[in-house]
Amino acid sequence: MKKIGLTLQQQRDIYRDGFVVLSNIIPQEMVNAARREINMNLGDVRAGAMGAENLSDIKTATKTLERVGSDKVILDLFNNTDVKKTVEAFFGRRIKPAAVAQLAIPFPQKPGENVNESGYHDKDTPFYGWCGHLDGLWNGGDRIPEIGKELTPHRRHKWYSDPSRNGCYRTYDQNCNVHNFTALVGIALSDQTIEGCGNLGLLKGAHHRIGEFFQQQRDAGGPLGPDGPGWKREHTEAPNGHGLRHYPEQVRAAFRKDALQTTDGRYWPKPTLVKVRAGDALIVHFATPHSVTRVQGPDPRFMVYFRASAPRKEAHLQVYPDALCDIWLEWRGMQNFVKEHDAKERRRKEFAIS
Template sequence: MPLTPEEKHTFKRDGAVIRRGLIAPELVRCAASLVETWYRDRLKADDVPGYSQRTFAPELGSHPDILALYGGTGAADLAGDLLGDTAPITTAQIQIRVPESEFPGVQPEKPMHVDGVSCPHLDPRELRTFSLLVGVVLSDVTSAQDGALRYQPGGHRTMADWFRSAWSLGMTEQVPPEVDHEQGVPLLGAPGDVLLMHHLVPHSVGRNLTPFPRVMAYFRVSHPDHKGRRLEALCDPWLDYPPLTFVPQISADKE
């Protein structure tokens, strides 16, 4: 089912929309089982910081059962509804928030940031941006203390203003102070839920205070022209979203 007009309005206002139960349970089980086995057999405490910066289970990123969460479901079609056209997806990012009780002190909270801009593990002059983040929930996330991703609805507009007026390539600050001080809204959900979030929406990730790992599969989706206009896309939030050009914004007082 394509995005409804209401969902497009919500995305344009908030920079994010959630589709509950989009992924079939069998696809979720296959993907989650792969990650669970890897977690049980391969993960060591010393590796958690590095994986947290990039991806856990890197050898699973191109596994057919992981890629099927995007290409074998309606998620790819929803991305197309927003971007009009999309570059091929060949790998996924697997992010796990490990239980603090099992791995104490090795995975601190991630501060507010925008992916691929001034990353601590990259040269600040290097951009690894994209257009749309598609996140698939692979474990229950019932509270912010589950290691939930926290995002700032409407923050894509704030960030675009900052990139236009106060930011320059090579700066080490990831977000302006007023964004850094916000807590954000926790992404809560069940396995099979899907988050569609604009690349410019600032987000953080909290510590996991439960006994169970929190698992997400992320797909970084780009408009085919994004690579050649990364700087422009930071300043114009709708450059990569031609289908939304004529979708009006809903103000908060109309909710």
């Protein structure tokens, strides 16, 4: 199988920004096949829900769409295209084929009263409701607490239960509270060329500060992640009293330029709303905070996500603290670039001092 070589621009992009866009990398016929499979299953969900006699029937209908993430036509978008080869070039090693994908299909909606994981109404959250997060973090064992309603003892118990709604736990072994992988890979199945169409929002360049923060936590004795040094898990001052901090306040504060404030004075960093076309792919460093944004246009947004990990020892399959502190540890294909870049930076600083 022919290997893919990385361009200098691709290396510069992922190093500087924490993500890279691979334009027109998926053949149109594969995009169409994946869209057709998803739409057929959406139709099955609708038919099942319309014929439902109780809530259990509706839940069964929605499970149909979840299973699409393991269909071959979806997995082939990663496994049988140059996307996987490019990821392997970044990692400097072969990786296993993807076995499951996440279908991310937000539908159009108005800025509303629904409460997001940050504990604010969606309508009050700037940048189309962007709430950046790192993956692999506990996000509450029950539905998000409402604004203006105190949790009952029963609801409190459910909220703080493990695992959370996304399957993560508050604590893991190895003095780490983060279930980490290496890269998030997104494949666009619909055009997202203007803001407000459900763009993926990324906190450009924040991966460097995230890595530095994790090292600071380790130096302070850990654990790494929420509930560790300098990172309170809950933002109790949020309107619902239980807002989740899905990346550190120290990093948030570093991105105040162009940030907007809510009426309570909280700053919301401005994300880069990525613009892509159907058939484009994104490779996002694990340490780059990211989140979907609201769809205000007429059509749903179609994205498929894969979570890729470089080969690891058994003990580090779920939790790899070293890779959190050294953000290029698992990116062997980047290490020569990183060394050369860091050496240039050192020389530049030495010259400036002299």
